[in-house]
Amino acid sequence: MTTIYEPLLQMDYEQRKQYMQQHSEKVLSELLQHIGYANEEHHDKIVYRLFGELLTERLWSKEQLVRTALILPTNDYLFKNMTNSDQESVFTRSFSALWLVYLLYFDRERSFLTKEEAQFVMVEASRYLEQEQDVRGFVQGKGWAHSVAHGADLLATMLAHPHFPPHLVPVILQGIKATFWKGTAFLDDEEERLAQVFEQLITTDFPEEVCIEWVEQVFDKLAFQRNNEGYTAQFFHARTNILRFMRTLYFTLKFSHKMPQLQGVVSIFIGKWTKL
Structure with a gap:
């Protein structure tokens, strides 16, 4: 599949600059149209790469950047077909999250x-x-859907933004917790990306006691699931996800030398739940 913007990948900066002066709107429109094209070569190595390169080279106008940032967290992109069984839309949602990482970082x-x-x-x-x-x-x-990893990248980038609203922290923590109970076990290092969200959070002087309470709530929910449903596949998937995340979080805290009480609590729960 050949598109209007693929030749841009082969141009040098001056050629791109000249081309974008005349065709930037058409390029942006087509990139957005194919943001979730279900083909690894296309959505990852062409669309995402080119958008990022043009952003780094400052070849998008301010108006285009603003418009793109405001349209991405909508039902047409980040939340596209979220509630139905469409198998392709996850690529649009997941790569919309990555585009927002680019935009918020650049902002x-x-x-x-x-x-x-x-x-x-x-x-x-x-x-x-x-x-x-x-x-x-x-x-x-x-190719990669990787919605948990891309969503985690987005949350970490938000926490590092100077205009991040602190009242969103509970929403972020709820989002992390929700990933443990999505029905499958992590396979592609999702726990490491999620732990990076926490790593960013602990640099913001967020109250340690709230983090401890969150960890306790996670394991309380796991215990409730076991006591009410037994040792089901869903329970073991959640347990696997939680332990992988908590082990990563433990070492994140250990190496950062922050939140020692949280580190201790995490260690106790890991020991308790490693053997059933």
């Missing part, structure tokens, strides 16, 4: 979004990880 340097615009994007995007139900990693013949 920290250039401040092309107003405070109100940035917070609108983050408020809307904060719901993604909790709501996403298609948690496949690599999909044979189609």
Whole structure:
């Protein structure tokens, strides 16, 4: 499948600059149209790569960046077909999350979004990880969906943004917790990406006691599931996800030398739940 923008990948900076001066709107429109094209070569190595390169080279206008940032956390992109069984839309949702990572990171340097615009994007995007139900990693013949990892990247980027609204932290923590109970076990290092969210959180001087309470709630829910449903496949999947995440979190805390009480609590729960 050949598109109008593929030749841009082969151009040098000056050629791209000249081309974008005349065709940037058409390029952006087609990139957005194919953001979730279910083909690894296309959505990952062409669309995502090219959008990022043009962003780094500052070949998008401020108006285009603002418009893109505001349209991505909507039902047409980040939440597209979230509630139905469509197998392809996860690529649109997941790569919309990655585009927002690019945009929010770049906004920290250039401040092309107003405070109100940035917070609108983050408020809307904060719901993604909790709501996403298609948690496949690599999909044979189609490439990476990796919605949990991309959603985690987005949350970590939000926490590092200067306009991040602190009241969204509970939403973020709920999103992380929700991933443990999506019905399958992590296969593609999702727990490491989720732990990076926590790593960013602990740099913000967030109250340690709230983090401890969150960890306790996670294991309380796991115990409730075991006591009410028994040793089902769903229970073991959740247990696997939680232990993988908590082990990663433990070493994250250990190496950061922060939140020692949380580290101790996590260690106790890991020891308790490693053997049944």
